[in-house]
Amino acid sequence: MAEAEIGILLLSAKVALAATGFSLIPAFAVAWLLARRRFFGKALLQAVVTLPLVLPPVVTGYGLLVLFGSRGPLGRLLEDLFGMSFAFRWTGAALAAGVMAFPLIVRPIRLSLEAVDRGLEEAASTLGAASPVVFLTVTLPLALPGLMAGAVLGFAKALGEFGATITFVSNIPGETQTLSLAIYALLQTPEGDAAALRLIGLSVLLAVGAVLVSEWVARRLSKGGGDDRA
Numbered sequence: 197m198a199e200a201e202i203g204i205l206l207l208s209a210k211v212a213l214a215a216t217g218f219s220l221i222p223a224f225a226v227a228w229l230l231a232r233r234r235f236f237g238k239a240l241l242q243a244v245v246t247l248p249l250v251l252p253p254v255v256t257g258y259g260l261l262v263l264f265g266s267r268g269p270l271g272r273l274l275e276d277l278f279g280m281s282f283a284f285r286w287t288g289a290a291l292a293a294g295v296m297a298f299p300l301i302v303r304p305i306r307l308s309l310e311a312v313d314r315g316l317e318e319a320a321s322t323l324g325a326a327s328p329v330v331f332l333t334v335t336l337p338l339a340l341p342g343l344m345a346g347a348v349l350g351f352a353k354a355l356g357e358f359g360a361t362i363t364f365v366s367n368i369p370g371e372t373q374t375l376s377l378a379i380y381a382l383l384q385t386p387e388g389d390a391a392a393l394r395l396i397g398l399s400v401l402l403a404v405g406a407v408l409v410s411e412w413v414a415r416r417l418s419k420g421g422g423d424d425r426a
Contacts, residue, residue: 200369201378201395208374211286212354215294216347219301223346227305249299253359260292260364288365289372293354301350308342309335344413352406356399375399 226245230238248256264271264282274280282288312335320330336343358376365372367381379395382388 198391201391203370204373204375204378204395205398207286207370208355211290211293211374212351214287214290215297215354215357216301216351218290219294219298219350220343220347223298223301223350224305224343227302227309230302231306231309245302246299248296248360253296253357254363256295257292257360257363260288260295260360264288264291264364282365284365284368284372286365286371289357289361289374290354292360292364293357293374294350296357296360297350297353300353301346304342304346304349305339306342308339308345311342312338341413345410348406348410348413352403352410355402355406375402 367377382392
């Protein structure tokens with residue numbers, strides 16, 4: 197691989213890791229609400245969470261540009277308060293990737309929380325454990341397979357994100373040009389086919405590897421949880 201291709205891979209990994217890492221806590225909170233709480237507007241929240249999967253990615257990217265661009269209300273506020281800038285920066289690519297990956301992170305966590313045996317939580321509470329202790333010692337370990345699966349799937353999605361990213365932060369080499377954007381740029385040049393094929397092959401390997409790791413982790417954690425309960 198050429199030095200430029202290694203740089204693209206490293207930038208893509210940084211963007212995907214940041215997108216996944218910053219999405220996990222809000223994704224867990226949303227999954228908890230959807231799995232454990234009844235409230236007015238629950239169906240609306242579910243619809244909003246699912247929107248990035250059903251909307252054209254360009255629409256999502258344009259919405260991010262309007263909100264978090266240099267002239268957007270949230271973009272100006274974050275830059276004034278914290279010095280954070282998203283427009284045409286790798287941080288913006290991570291934000292776009294995180295938004296697009298969010299539904300894929302929420303769903304397995306929600307399913308895992310719904311599958312947790314509430315009787316075990318009630319038994320721990322009956323024995324005197326406070327709610328935070330019950331969550332950390334009972335709920336979280338049992339929901340860990342879904343959390344790990346969501347993280348890996350979210351990482352894979354963030355790694356391959358294209359439409360929202362190019363709309364929000366453009367395709368700037370060394371700054372926002374991730375794997376998918378680099379492949380797109382190479383396919384537009386007469387002599388870029390060989391490099392594009394290498395990056396395509398790498399993308400396929402990373403995506404398949406992420407799915408296999410997700411399945412392996414989920415099975416290992418589920419097996420370990422079953423052995424512990426036995």
